[in-house]
Amino acid sequence: MALVRLRNAKGSNASEIEKKIKRGHALRQGSSWRGSRGVVALLLVAVCAGAVATWLYVSSLDDDITETLVSHWESVSPQPRVYSFLCSEDYQNYKRYPGCTPQECGRAVTDAVVTREEAQVLRRLAERGLALAGSEGGASILDLHSGALSMGKQFVNIYRYFGDQLRDVFTQEDFDLYRDVRGRIQAAIAETFGLDPTLMYLTKPTFFSRINSTEARTQHDEYWHAHIDKETYGSFDYTSLLYLSDYGSDFTGGRFIFMDKNANRTVEPRAGRISFFTSGSENLHRVEKVAWGTRYAITVSFTCDPAQGISDPALP
Numbered sequence: 001m002a003l004v005r006l007r008n009a010k011g012s013n014a015s016e017i018e019k020k021i022k023r024g025h026a027l028r029q030g031s032s033w034r035g036s037r038g039v040v041a042l043l044l045v046a047v048c049a050g051a052v053a054t055w056l057y058v059s060s061l062d063d064d065i066t067e068t069l070v071s072h073w074e075s076v077s078p079q080p081r082v083y084s085f086l087c088s089e090d091y092q093n094y095k096r097y098p099g100c101t102p103q104e105c106g107r108a109v110t111d112a113v114v115t116r117e118e119a120q121v122l123r124r125l126a127e128r129g130l131a132l133a134g135s136e137g138g139a140s141i142l143d144l145h146s147g148a149l150s151m152g153k154q155f156v157n158i159y160r161y162f163g164d165q166l167r168d169v170f171t172q173e174d175f176d177l178y179r180d181v182r183g184r185i186q187a188a189i190a191e192t193f194g195l196d197p198t199l200m201y202l203t204k205p206t207f208f209s210r211i212n213s214t215e216a217r218t219q220h221d222e223y224w225h226a227h228i229d230k231e232t233y234g235s236f237d238y239t240s241l242l243y244l245s246d247y248g249s250d251f252t253g254g255r256f257i258f259m260d261k262n263a264n265r266t267v268e269p270r271a272g273r274i275s276f277f278t279s280g281s282e283n284l285h286r287v288e289k290v291a292w293g294t295r296y297a298i299t300v301s302f303t304c305d306p307a308q309g310i311s312d313p314a315l316p
Contacts, residue, residue: 067263067264068265068266069258070273070275075111076109076110076112076273077110077111078112079110080109080188081110084104085105085282086105087103087104087105087280088105090230091280094234094305097304099196101237102193102278106193107276108188109267109275110188110274113184113185113274114181114184114272116271118177119271119272122177122181123244123245125178125208126142126208129169129170129208130149130208132162133151133152135151135153135218135220136214136217136218137214137217138216138223138290139223141205141220142208143205143206143207143208144207145204145205145310146204149161159316172315175313175314175315179312179313182206185240185300186200186302200302201303202311203305203310204235204301204308205299205301206298206300207298209296210295211287211297212295213289213293223287224286224287224288226285226286227286228279228281228283229301230280233279233301235308236279237278238276238277238278238279238301239276239278240274240302241274241275241276241299241300242300243271243273243275243296244298245269245297246269247270250293250294252290253292254269254291255269255287255288256287256288257285257287258285259284259285260284279301
């Protein structure tokens with residue numbers, strides 16, 4: 001009997017040991033899962049914190065922006081989106097030209113004048129031309145009228161510097177499209193502001209621009225400063241920008257910002273989009289710094305002073 005009780009005791013002890021081993025395994029598994037959950041939770045916190053930090057950083061780049069006039073995803077067609085207001089006194093300091101000098105000022109945006117396909121052709125023109133040289137900093141220009149091209153920290157005249165080689169870079173069709181688009185922009189501005197287009201003259205500087213996030217090397221690279229076109233270039237009466245690339249996919253940053261007294265208002269670039277406005281202090285503006293990618297555009301400017309007019313460029 002004693003032997004039986006001893007065996008039963010041993011069996012009982014073995015059973016208890018097995019239970020303890022199982023409980024130990026369960027506890028270790030539970031502890032491991034709780035540890036894994038802790039790691040996952042920490043990772044989620046880190047990701048969320050990183051997202052918040054990124055959002056705060058991006059917001060801080062232009063935290064004074066309060067309103068988007070036109071987003072890159074919408075199409076403004078067939079009629080332009082027009083914002084009218086009183087003109088500044090800037091134009092009183094210059095000779096007035098009836099039928100052209102601004103009487104009622106404002107700004108407008110349209111996607112109905114230049115097609116995205118035409119914008120792509122003009123972008124390729126700009127890419128080929130700017131590939132000849134380019135700035136060491138973040139902003140490069142190509143002016144087909146004067147021939148000015150960014151090269152390092154200086155400018156060269158492409159017509160003198162490259163001569164006949166340009167026929168391997170540009171075609172007559174390129175220049176024909178450029179001239180045709182310029183004429184359509186002129187007509188759109190005239191219709192919007194009630195002008196006689198024959199009294200408007202293309203003026204300098206009118207140029208292609210390429211902007212990226214490269215650090216500025218000279219003052220020409222610092223494109224982001226606020227300015228008034230009529231003060232910077234006295235000949236300007238109407239300024240337009242034709243965008244050749246898309247905000248959000250080709251680049252970020254680089255939005256056009258009107259700095260009004262009560263708010264800052266932005267235009268998000270879209271290939272084929274034209275933004276145009278009267279050039280006085282009623283349209284104080286700047287360009288947001290490009291964060292990544294490359295932004296292509298053409299600045300096309302008009303004057304009412306025939307003495308300040310320039311001709312369309314011609315392929316040499």
